[in-house]
Amino acid sequence: MSEPSSTDKKVIPIAVAAPEAAPPESPTGAMIRTLGLVSAICGLIIVGAYQGTYDAVAANKRIATERAVFKVLPKAKSIAEFLAQPGGGILKVGAGETAIPAGSVKFFAAYDESGKLAGIAAEGVGKGYADNVRIMFGYQPDCQCVVGIGVVSMRETPGIGDKIITDKEFLANFTALDVKLKADLSALANEVKAVKRGSKTNAWQIDAIAGATITSRAVGKAINDSAQALLPRLVPKLDTLATKS
Amino acid sequence: MNTAHYKTWDEFTEGIWRQNPVFVMVLGMCPVLAVSVSAVNALSMGLATLFVLVCSCGLVSLLRRMVPKEVRIAVYIVIIATFVTAVDYAIQAISLALYDALGAFIQLIVVNCIILGRAEAHASKNPPLPAMLNAAGMGIGFAIGLFALGAVREVLGAGTLFGITLFGAGFQPWVIMVLPPGGFFVLGAWLLFFSWLERRKLRRAAPPMEAGQHV
Ligand SMILES: Cc1cc2nc3c(=O)[nH]c(=O)nc-3n(C[C@H](O)[C@H](O)[C@H](O)COP(=O)(O)O)c2cc1C
Numbered sequence: 382m383s384e385p386s387s388t389d390k391k392v393i394p395i396a397v398a399a400p401e402a403a404p405p406e407s408p409t410g411a412m413i414r415t416l417g418l419v420s421a422i423c424g425l426i427i428v429g430a431y432q433g434t435y436d437a438v439a440a441n442k443r444i445a446t447e448r449a450v451f452k453v454l455p456k457a458k459s460i461a462e463f464l465a466q467p468g469g470g471i472l473k474v475g476a477g478e479t480a481i482p483a484g485s486v487k488f489f490a491a492y493d494e495s496g497k498l499a500g501i502a503a504e505g506v507g508k509g510y511a512d513n514v515r516i517m518f519g520y521q522p523d524c525q526c527v528v529g530i531g532v533v534s535m536r537e538t539p540g541i542g543d544k545i546i547t548d549k550e551f552l553a554n555f556t557a558l559d560v561k562l563k564a565d566l567s568a569l570a571n572e573v574k575a576v577k578r579g580s581k582t583n584a585w586q587i588d589a590i591a592g593a594t595i596t597s598r599a600v601g602k603a604i605n606d607s608a609q610a611l612l613p614r615l616v617p618k619l620d621t622l623a624t625k626s
Numbered sequence: 627m628n629t630a631h632y633k634t635w636d637e638f639t640e641g642i643w644r645q646n647p648v649f650v651m652v653l654g655m656c657p658v659l660a661v662s663v664s665a666v667n668a669l670s671m672g673l674a675t676l677f678v679l680v681c682s683c684g685l686v687s688l689l690r691r692m693v694p695k696e697v698r699i700a701v702y703i704v705i706i707a708t709f710v711t712a713v714d715y716a717i718q719a720i721s722l723a724l725y726d727a728l729g730a731f732i733q734l735i736v737v738n739c740i741i742l743g744r745a746e747a748h749a750s751k752n753p754p755l756p757a758m759l760n761a762a763g764m765g766i767g768f769a770i771g772l773f774a775l776g777a778v779r780e781v782l783g784a785g786t787l788f789g790i791t792l793f794g795a796g797f798q799p800w801v802i803m804v805l806p807p808g809g810f811f812v813l814g815a816w817l818l819f820f821s822w823l824e825r826r827k828l829r830r831a832a833p834p835m836e837a838g839q840h841v
Contacts, residue, residue: 407694415693419701422685423708430712437719445722534726539663539784540801 453519453529454500457491465614486611496625505603512536514599527558542596551590559584560608575601641764647740648771649820654740657731659809668776672769678709683749683761690750702745710735779803
């Protein structure tokens with residue numbers, strides 16, 4: 382009880398008004414005005430940056446996708462983006478649309494210079510050693526097989542997991558990897574799967590890289606899951622994609 | 627006039643050498659260790675941080691007289707976040723591969739303590755030009771620090787520099803250097819090197835000890 386009077390209501394205003402009190406508070410109005418002004422300036426800068434880079438960013442994204450598709454389907458000269466819808470419909474995606482409706486599977490139809498279908502490309506995801514491994518694979522309707530893969534993104538260990546893009550023997554798995562459908566086109570006839578190096582016996586198996594079995598399995602799972610979701614919807618409609626529209 | 631010039635110059639070089647954010651102040655270690663796996667990534671991250679530093683310190687300094695002290699941190703963060711967003715778009719426009727490689731660390735420039743520290747300690751008390759110069763020095767110092775790590779890690783861990791192969795086919799890359807532990811090894815080595823330099827300088831500068839002269 383060093384300051385018995387501090388609870389006395391009459392004393393409080395005097396204490397606040399005392400000259401040795403902390404520096405005066407800024408008026409609320411000034412704070413709001415400053416915050417409003419700063420937010421307005423910052424908003425302008427952000428909108429400016431967004432609009433200034435919009436075209437370049439969109440072009441970059443398109444080029445990156447095209448490059449990834451051309452890599453797995455070397456004969457391709459142009460691509461068109463489609464959605465395979467749950468009911469079995471195929472929907473063309475216009476430029477600039479990025480949202481994928483739930484349940485739909487995105488894929489790319491690639492055409493050669495004469496406008497004939499050169500192959501189908503789609504993305505797949507599998508859980509790797511460090512993080513998801515996203516790959517793009519090329520599908521050839523004639524042989525019903527995967528004819529090439531490329532990595533879209535991964536964070537696998539350099540020198541171990543990232544051999545999936547450099548190891549020639551591993552990539553040889555994807556010259557004609559069998560992804561045939563069952564006779565009724567309802568599902569893949571065989572599960573695509575990575576097996577221990579040297580134990581590949583069937584055309585739908587992937588010889589894993591020794592020491593990077595986990596990453597190899599991720600690639601197998603990515604292809605399997607994506608093909609399983611896409612091909613039963615796509616194959617019955619292939620003739621609608623046969624030439625460039 | 628001369629002393630004023632000297633002071634400005636001194637404020638500029640402070641961040642590059644005497645108060646280098648990476649090697650002397652050891653600040654902002656999270657992006658330093660995470661993105662310094664290659665020279666390109668490190669340099670890009672350094673330049674992005676430099677841009678954000680200079681722009682935010684410039685704007686903070688311009689607004690310094692009208693920002694009430696109660697809301698100053700909020701104002702600084704909004705300003706920093708704005709320029710980080712601009713850099714984010716710019717990097718996407720320049721290269722998506724680079725954008726993927728830098729990942730979340732671009733957005734995390736917002737919370738880089740070097741930038742908030744400069745805004746609070748320097749830009750809020752100085753006119754725009756010295757504030758931006760000082761920020762530029764810090765940013766360049768940060769970029770140099772990142773590059774020093776990134777280059778060494780790329781050369782040892784991948785045998786390349788800026789993607790160009792340096793050694794013959796017989797070179798077996800020292801992969802650990804591009805993995806997280808490598809970041810600590812190389813940072814430790816650089817810190818050792820700089821403290822050795824510092825000591826040598828002190829030893830040379832100190833006269834053979836007559837009185838309690840040396841500071
Ligand atoms: C630091 C470290 C990083 C590794 N990175 C990977 C990787 O990126 N991909 C992978 O498949 N395995 C990686 N491994 C190895 C796996 O733990 C596992 O041993 C290997 O995939 C098994 O392959 P194997 O059955 O052919 O021996 C890593 C191991 C260590 C210790």
